[in-house]
Amino acid sequence: MTAVLGDSATAHTLTGHQSVQWEKPRQLSMASIQVRSAYNRLISWFSEAHPTPPDEALHGLPPAWTLEIQQATQSLGCPTDYVDAIRQALTEAVERWQRHPDAANSLVVLGSPIENLESVFHACFQDWASPVEQVMHPISWSRRPNREYGIAQPIQAALVKRSAAAAAQEETKTSPLDRRHTLVVIPQLHQGFLRCIRGWRSIEWLRDAVGQSGNYFWLIGCNTWAWAFLDRVCSIGAYFNPVISLPPLSAESLERWLQPLLVPTADDAAAPVIPDSYWSNLAGVGISSAIALALWQKSLRVKAADLPDEQQEQPDLRPPTVPLHLTTPVLPNLPSLSAAEHYLLQSLLLHGGMSRPQLVDSLGEAVGVVRSHIHQLRRAGIIQQERDWLSIAPAHYPRLRSELSQNTFLVGDD
Numbered sequence: 001m002t003a004v005l006g007d008s009a010t011a012h013t014l015t016g017h018q019s020v021q022w023e024k025p026r027q028l029s030m031a032s033i034q035v036r037s038a039y040n041r042l043i044s045w046f047s048e049a050h051p052t053p054p055d056e057a058l059h060g061l062p063p064a065w066t067l068e069i070q071q072a073t074q075s076l077g078c079p080t081d082y083v084d085a086i087r088q089a090l091t092e093a094v095e096r097w098q099r100h101p102d103a104a105n106s107l108v109v110l111g112s113p114i115e116n117l118e119s120v121f122h123a124c125f126q127d128w129a130s131p132v133e134q135v136m137h138p139i140s141w142s143r144r145p146n147r148e149y150g151i152a153q154p155i156q157a158a159l160v161k162r163s164a165a166a167a168a169q170e171e172t173k174t175s176p177l178d179r180r181h182t183l184v185v186i187p188q189l190h191q192g193f194l195r196c197i198r199g200w201r202s203i204e205w206l207r208d209a210v211g212q213s214g215n216y217f218w219l220i221g222c223n224t225w226a227w228a229f230l231d232r233v234c235s236i237g238a239y240f241n242p243v244i245s246l247p248p249l250s251a252e253s254l255e256r257w258l259q260p261l262l263v264p265t266a267d268d269a270a271a272p273v274i275p276d277s278y279w280s281n282l283a284g285v286g287i288s289s290a291i292a293l294a295l296w297q298k299s300l301r302v303k304a305a306d307l308p309d310e311q312q313e314q315p316d317l318r319p320p321t322v323p324l325h326l327t328t329p330v331l332p333n334l335p336s337l338s339a340a341e342h343y344l345l346q347s348l349l350l351h352g353g354m355s356r357p358q359l360v361d362s363l364g365e366a367v368g369v370v371r372s373h374i375h376q377l378r379r380a381g382i383i384q385q386e387r388d389w390l391s392i393a394p395a396h397y398p399r400l401r402s403e404l405s406q407n408t409f410l411v412g413d414d
Helices: 033-048 063-073 080-099 117-124 152-170 201-212 224-234 251-262 276-285 289-298 339-351 356-363 367-379 394-406
Strands: 106-111 134-136 182-186 216-223 243-245 300-303 383-386 389-392
Touching: 063 251, 063 289, 063 300, 080 106, 080 117, 080 216, 080 243, 080 251, 106 117, 106 224, 117 216, 134 152, 152 182, 152 201, 201 224, 216 224, 224 339, 251 276, 251 289, 276 289, 289 300, 289 394, 339 356, 339 367, 339 389, 339 394, 356 367, 367 383, 389 394
Parallel strands: 106 216, 106 243, 134 182, 182 216
Antiparallel strands: 383 389
């Protein structure tokens, strides 16, 4: 694969001529003859540059190729930086809890609202040398069912079942510390409540239950927006310690994580040649793995000469010999958003995604009004939909977070 920097209009390959856009300054200092001379030389240089040949122009990938790449990303897993950070913090916290009677019995892991914390937690328990005898997952769903706002009932049921099964075994243990061998995992606390009247009662129950169940250690994942909201309405931050965040991903981490997608799959496949600056640029705008992956996919281009011919037998399959070009990752711009759309988008970010009925309940608006806003935001590419599940398109998250913050909305600290 030939690496390319810049978008389709301003990209330049590692070999070949450059095509650059440059805007004339509004004012030139009359006292600086050298600056004026340099400016004139630049104008002359650009005027002599040859336009990009049509066959060399870069284009977005055909839809079928994009789908092929999206399917390939499903096998990526999560970055090892996330797994290593959580495992280290969890092991230290659990061992401290098992040694000291007054040690905290919980660890909270925070991530951005477009990060899939359930997948991250799942990766953490793969081949993990666990210091506990049993790991409990009391929540059977990863996406809150419609009209299901709480998590208290399934957690209570799981604890009762566990206590009954372990009662005889616990009687033989004289030291309270010997009974500390069960880990309870709640990967997505933001799916355990709804921002509506009485919508977070189960969170208040959990907050108190954790403090009263010293024989259980609780690993809880939550997005930063939900954590900020819950801290405001029920002071949740005062009850849980320690609280850690997923680490930022460096250029080296992103390259190591995404490199498997760029490895040639055949002897005659085009091999990637990617400059270090690409990964640095990606790390600069991709504050999480979800954002980085979305921007990486959007940065892929193909030369016009390599686009499939309509007469081709299998135009939907990308030949392995066709090189893909990587352009500079750029965050997409937001359209003008109304106050009502701001509230809707904040609700989606607060819960990390929700169904239409849940969104209607959260906003307290008429179904038709909410449906209209959803339609407009989907057309703009800000909202993505999988069946009836709505969420924010990761590439739009950084600018959206900034805009909501500037409009005095409560946002997460990420």
